[in-house]
Amino acid sequence: MHQVHNIAVNSKDVTLLEILDRVLDKGVVISGDAVISVADVDLIYLGLKVMLSSVETMERLRGAPITGPMQEAR
């Protein structure tokens, strides 16, 4: 695991979660025939998302989830 520098300002512990949340899910996505694998990678992300959302569903079933007012609409 690499040390993250530059991101330390005002935050006690920047977890890897912060990085994964951005690197895997955000950033520019180029589609076009020049690029290979992107569609497949997206499928894998989809897999990760399905995994995450099933975790969320489990949470909900366990009861009393706190939902913020401003969930991303998607």
Added chain:
Amino acid sequence: MIEDQLVYLYCVTNKEPELTETEGLAGSLYLISHKGLYAVAGKVKETEFGENGLKKNMADLEWIKANAATHERVIERVMADADVIPFKFATLFNTDQSLISMLEGYGEEFDAILQRLGNKQEWGVKIYCDVNKAKAFSVAGEPEILEIENKINGSPPGKTFFLEKKKAELSAKAVNNRINEYCRESFDLLKDLSFEARINKLLPKQVTEREDDMVLNSAFLVGKDEVSDFISALDMLKADYETRGFLIDCTGPWPPYNFCGLTNQKVASASSA
């Protein structure tokens, strides 16, 4: 171009970056420049990043963690002296030529994005809530709940049961209202100090590995000159909220992952201050 290698793209910038002593995913990095844009790239093995390899590796969390961290580190290095457009993890091309064609095709759009991002930084703000602690503060002074508490004192057990149930419902509603109010207030205040703002999906506890609940996951594009105001506002929010069961976690500066969408409607519709 060697047959079993692919071209991995980290980011695009419009100022020639200094790459010495920066290691990529599989060794050194190199630049591909085209019409004033610089793509920061590196060669990776087809066996690791090709279709089959990637499918296998994306199931391996340790592999993802190590490689995502490298991806981030490279972009942060470039970001130290230039504005960057960060690409999503595992953006791959067959050859340098196909990357150049992409730069040719998207060049104007990249120029516009870099123009828009110029002299700004992405900051992340997450708010967590310790619900029990927040409940104590939310319930205190709610007239309806006080009324029920008064009724509970001296009621027969059967009636108490229903009153307690009603009280629990009202308390849950009060704490949810308070969470909504705090999140809205914080987001609006920080948005006013930013060029653009975004709300992201909340992450569940299994992912955050925290005891408290994430109640806001947001990102802000802040002008470099306004960062100190932004941080001061956060400190103010912290002082207000942290005694009431809320924890505000701010990270940055990040590469502008949340604000570099290509004609991304979500970004385009995000209001700017």
